[in-house]
Amino acid sequence: MKKYEERYDEILTNIEKVRVRVNQHQIVKIIAVSKSVDAKEISQMYDIGQRAFGENRVQDLKSKVKELENLPIEWHFIGRLQTNKINALIDLNPTLIHSCSSLELAKEIDKRAKVKNRTLDILLQINSAKEEQKAGVMPELAIEIYDEIASTCSNLNLKGVMSIGAHTEEKRVIKESFKTTYDIFEKLNKQGAKYCSMGMSNDYELAVECGANMLRIGSVLFH
Numbered sequence: 001m002k003k004y005e006e007r008y009d010e011i012l013t014n015i016e017k018v019r020v021r022v023n024q025h026q027i028v029k030i031i032a033v034s035k036s037v038d039a040k041e042i043s044q045m046y047d048i049g050q051r052a053f054g055e056n057r058v059q060d061l062k063s064k065v066k067e068l069e070n071l072p073i074e075w076h077f078i079g080r081l082q083t084n085k086i087n088a089l090i091d092l093n094p095t096l097i098h099s100c101s102s103l104e105l106a107k108e109i110d111k112r113a114k115v116k117n118r119t120l121d122i123l124l125q126i127n128s129a130k131e132e133q134k135a136g137v138m139p140e141l142a143i144e145i146y147d148e149i150a151s152t153c154s155n156l157n158l159k160g161v162m163s164i165g166a167h168t169e170e171k172r173v174i175k176e177s178f179k180t181t182y183d184i185f186e187k188l189n190k191q192g193a194k195y196c197s198m199g200m201s202n203d204y205e206l207a208v209e210c211g212a213n214m215l216r217i218g219s220v221l222f223h
């Protein structure tokens, strides 16, 4: 058996169990969060079939993109984005930026995308549990901000929403935060929202139960 294969299968089975119970027609996509591993581990994960990887720092993404340029990997950016790193990120051609966390940031990304004559796929990050240490827009403003980005940022393609579950051991509270995100996602359906990115190593099954169709899984996959 190849490295990672066993736990990969186990995670896929766990997801599948919940998915068939909640929605037979829903495809759930896994983003393997590779921020704590090197190119070697990423290529081992690639060898067992994983194609989408997520990084949270532009600098790390840059070096891994370069090291793995021979593999047709789909790279996702999931971390806090500083204004001075936007140009570098655009040049790396990410498949999807999950972490657009404010209207101001969207405008900055759009401005630089226009200069480079590029269009970027992004998600709006929502701070569903209203935690001070977390980035993202407040849930009650999310739809308004989503519409504002859609109408003013012509070089951004909004593809949906992203959220990090509430930081607690209490399942009920985490579930509440996922539900908040999913409700917003549903309301944005007619505006073309396609992805609801939520759920990490500790709560991915709960996220699928609440309607997530994109999971960002790191530690349980790689360690």
Ligand SMILES: *Cc1c(COP(=O)(O)O)cnc(C)c1O
Pocket: 033, 035, 056, 078, 079, 164, 200, 201, 202, 216, 217, 218, 219, 220
């Ligand atoms: C690190 C990270 C993840 C993955 O976390 P794990 O608990 O290792 O699965 C997901 N999303 C974001 C934004 C992250 O920074």
